[in-house]
Amino acid sequence: MTNAITPPKLDDVCPRCGGGFHCGARDARCACCDMKLSEALLKQLSQQYERCLCLRCLTELQAVEQRSERSSQPAKRP
Template identity: 55%
Template sequence: MAEAKAPHAAPSLPSSREDTCPRCGGGFHCGANDPGPCACSGLVLPPALQAELRAQYAGCLCVRCLAELARTTT
């Protein structure tokens, strides 16, 4: 069974929203509602890590943090 892709933001977020990563505090653009694929859609995170992140953080993390987490859990 394939690993799940990185979680996306809630569908109600506007595409122009600028966010602050709750993990590192850096600014980023959540592209979950953009016409093209979100930058995080190419990342693969294990389901257990996704569950942990959902429990720990209310919103999306920046691509840099998600990529770091993906590297350290594989």
């Protein structure tokens, strides 16, 4: 008898990309809790979407925000 590890059920649909994912917010913890998203970004997301986004989109948005922050600020010199 094989004890196959069952993949998490993709019971949520990401409102941004339409992809299936599983939000862990109803479980012990969600992977997105480990993400360091800025308050501005979280606020924007909660206004834009009613549901959680998938981890892929969160990672993407985080990268985009960091990139734009960096380019909009002049290089800091210590």
